[in-house]
Amino acid sequence: EAGVAQSPRYKIIEKRQSVAFWCNPISGHATLYWYQQILGQGPKLLIQFQNNGVVDDSQLPKDRFSAERLKGVDSTLKIQPAKLEDSAVYLCASSLTSDRYTGELFFGEGSRLTVL
Amino acid sequence: AQSVTQLGSHVSVSEGALVLLRCNYSSSVPPYLFWYVQYPNQGLQLLLKYTTGATLVKGINGFEAEFKKSETSFHLTKPSAHMSDAAEYFCAVTGFGAGRRALTFGSGTRLQVQP
Numbered sequence: 001e002a003g004v005a006q007s008p009r010y011k012i013i014e015k016r017q018s019v020a021f022w023c024n025p026i027s028g029h030a031t032l033y034w035y036q037q038i039l040g041q042g043p044k045l046l047i048q049f050q051n052n053g054v055v056d057d058s059q060l061p062k063d064r065f066s067a068e069r070l071k072g073v074d075s076t077l078k079i080q081p082a083k084l085e086d087s088a089v090y091l092c093a094s095s096l097t098s099d100r101y102t103g104e105l106f107f108g109e110g111s112r113l114t115v116l
Numbered sequence: 117a118q119s120v121t122q123l124g125s126h127v128s129v130s131e132g133a134l135v136l137l138r139c140n141y142s143s144s145v146p147p148y149l150f151w152y153v154q155y156p157n158q159g160l161q162l163l164l165k166y167t168t169g170a171t172l173v174k175g176i177n178g179f180e181a182e183f184k185k186s187e188t189s190f191h192l193t194k195p196s197a198h199m200s201d202a203a204e205y206f207c208a209v210t211g212f213g214a215g216r217r218a219l220t221f222g223s224g225t226r227l228q229v230q231p
Binding site for chain 2: 044103107
């Protein structure tokens with residue numbers, strides 16, 4: 001079974017530029033998450049989708065961050081304009097949504113963003 | 117609301133010694149508890165999880181954890197550390213019936229294993 005795919009793995013940009021990250025979840029996983037992991041900290045949820053609907057985006061800085069999951073499969077997270085404090089690893093995860101739900105998330109390898 | 121506190125951002129042990137990583141949680145509903153491991157430049161990998169049933173759960177690579185409701189704890193242990201255990205470990209919580217809310221993670225504990 002293929003895992004969660006993310007790209008790009010690494011990205012370096014200047015502040016005020018824009019960047020986009022892509023995620024393809026495990027086949028059949030209806031729920032998709034974007035987490036931000038700043039160096040030395042635990043992952044923090046940015047947004048949670050179920051199919052193509054947003055379940056929770058309460059911690060997403062909506063003035064600069066946006067995310068979509070138009071067809072209920074892959075997803076894109078965009079930052080525009082980027083700030084220095086956005087330097088982090090952006091982790092995508094997916095999970096089952098069924099009667100067998102246990103809360104377990106399956107993570108991709110992450111996209112490391114450096115803002116100069 | 118849910119939260120996780122991991123005591124000790126860095127833990128150092130000798131190879132062959134006991135590993136103990138501490139995690140305390142707060143949850144307004146019966147918790148589901150998880151330990152994930154993260155190796156450098158990689159995503160998070162599930163070590164073990166507690167949902168319901170037996171409070172002592174065993175995971176991969178010889179790790180285990182015990183859910184203690186009275187202490188709101190879910191500490192991770194391994195009897196004998198191996199060099200390959202050096203990594204960052206994260207405790208996480210979600211709640212049964214909590215609208216299938218996403219996991220809330222602790223700040224992590226970096227485990228260093230000395231030869």
